[in-house]
Amino acid sequence: MSAYSDAGQMRRTHRLLAGILVLGLLLRLMHFAFILPTPFPRWALVADQTDMHVFWQWAHRIIAGDWLGRDTYHPYFRWMQQMDTLDNWHARWGGKEIFHQAPLYPYALAGLLAIRNSPSFVILIQLLVGALQPLVLFFLGRRLFDARVGLLAAALSAFYGPFVFYQSVLLRDWLPPILEPLILVMVLRAMDRPRWTAWVLAGFVMGIAVLTKETALLLGIITLGWVAARYRHAGREALRSLSWVVLGSLLCFSPLVARNILVGAPPLATSVQRSWIIIVGLVPDASPGGFSVPSAQARAIVNRSRGDTVAAFRETLRAYPDGVWGLARHQLRKLRTLVDPFEIPNNVNYYYGLERSPALSLSLGYGLIFPLGAAGLVLLLKTWPRPGLFYCYLAAALGSQLMTFVLARFRLAFIPVLILAGAYFCSRLLAMVRERQIPSVVGSLGLVAAIALAQQLWVPVGSIPMTLRTAEYDYSAKVYASDGRLDLAVAEMARLRSKAGLNPAYHDLMEEASVGIGNYQVRWAAQMTETGRWQEARAHALQAQEAYQAQSRFTLWSYNLAWLYLDLNDPGKAKAFFRQFLDREPDGPRADEARAALSELGD
Secondary structure, X not given: OHHHHHHHHHHHHHHHHHHHHHHHHHHHHHHHHHHOOOOHHHHHHHOOOOHHHHHHHHHHHHHOOOOOOOOOOOOOOHHHHHHOOHHHHHHHHOOOOOOOOOOHHHHHHHHHHHHOOOHHHHHHHHHHHHOOHHHHHHHHHHHHOOHHHHHHHHHHHHOEHHHHHHOOOOOOOOOHHHHHHHHHHHHHHHHHOOOHHHHHHXXXXXXXXXXXXXXXXXXXXXXXXXXXHHOOOOHHHHHHHHHHHHHHHHHHHHHHHHHHHHXXXXXXXXXXXXXXXXXXXXXXXXXXXXXXXXXXXXXXXXXXXXXXXHHHHHHHHHOOOOOHHHHHHXXXXXXXXXXXXXXXXXXXXXXXXXXXOHHHHHOEOHHHHHHHHHHHHHHHHHHOOOOHHHHHHHHHHHHHHHHOOEOHHHHHHHHHHHHHHHHHHHHHHHHHHHOOOHHHHHHHHHHHHHHHHHHHHHOOOOOOOXXXXXXXXXXXXXXXXXXXXXXXXXXXXXXXXHHHOOOHHHHHHHHHHHHHHHHHHHHHHHHHHHOOOHHHHHHHHHHXXXXXXXXXXXOOHHHHHHHHHHHOOOHHHHHHHHHHHHHHOOOOOXXXXXXXXXXXXXX
């Protein structure tokens, strides 16, 4: 009877898991269907100040034949140009030959683009791979706790909105929440089936995770420490298991080591980012949340550490007048930012995704996952020190977050820990309901409510979060403009202006949108003149003028209109706008051009 009961329970578990996977896949396919007709998939082509563009350019350089990265790709963003020369940046990083970021994602991206050179194709593949994420968390939840926790963890991950959103963007941040839990699954599997192949495979997965994002190294080290502790009474077995894990990792790293030796980089160097990110995230004047241009203090530490991670941490700690206590206060502020429900944008904005994809409105958000996870962590305290590997995962995930700075896309790696804890809470709550433990049910729900209120009302440290920003509308408008659809580019910026106009806090965005409308109207009018549609061109010129006049900061608008009216064979208006521009910027970089144009017009 027991065997039949176990078999029946297993079949029900498998059916429920299959249903969760199918629903998670449908959610991702719905999201893909909503974003496919929009410029969203092609943002990486035009957003040249983002990591999306870095990966796109890097992958195409690989496809072009530089498979070893001899001409190692490094971006040179505007904020970097304002700080120093590219050669000096190379010196700070420890050499041009070191990869800019961990190389696995751009090489995988290059492989996909070699099959089909389409960002939409890559995004579809990422979403299909992302649909397997619930499977990983099911296996981990089942091994750490039980099958019910595994199913609940699978369900929460299948419907977590930011997972879906970032799986549809050309960034690597969607991969660590899959690969890092997979490390733990493979280690637990190897402990259940102590064969050398299982340990080698666990090490190989660990290597893949580190080659995807360097922060996985901390989880790998802590996990190996846990394995050693479990085998502390069997030293030979511990040494043998850890040796196989190291071998698996070295097998994974061997192509990187060979490449580094061939191009003259340090053999085990994965990227230039490790020490740099630590410094930018830990210096005393760093913001706990969001990326900002490195301060003079951060740049000085980077120059002194010269790419050495240990030296970077030591120099950063010295920058605190009160030493470790000052660093601790900074980390507490960062921890508070980590709890904040606001999804801090960087490269892309999750809230724009919510606007363009109704599928995301069906998903779960951080405002629910964190209270459930925090409540689960409270309940898990009663089980201390079991399950030990879960606490190792929590420590590694939290440590990785606190070493850098908090962003929505960086926080993704922390979410699986919260999902596992939240699934444990939900499992215990269901057990309490089934057993009619009414006081315990009320107390547990009250705990979640209290955490949620604190998260929403007490934790946020700033003013009302800015869920709207210009960047995503600008990316979309640029894509439309590159297609020659200037009408849609204007409409995109008009949509931004309309939304910004609903909130006085977005006044600056409203002005930026007005400038964007004016710029695209000018280009649209110029396009009309090329085809001889003069009447329509003049109408767009008037609309551009109206949009420009709705803002006060951008002074080049009169310069733009002057040249447009020259194209429209209206020298009188051209001269008037040139004069207006010179009144505003008599010594500006384009002043000489404006004077020369006026001279040719006989003014």
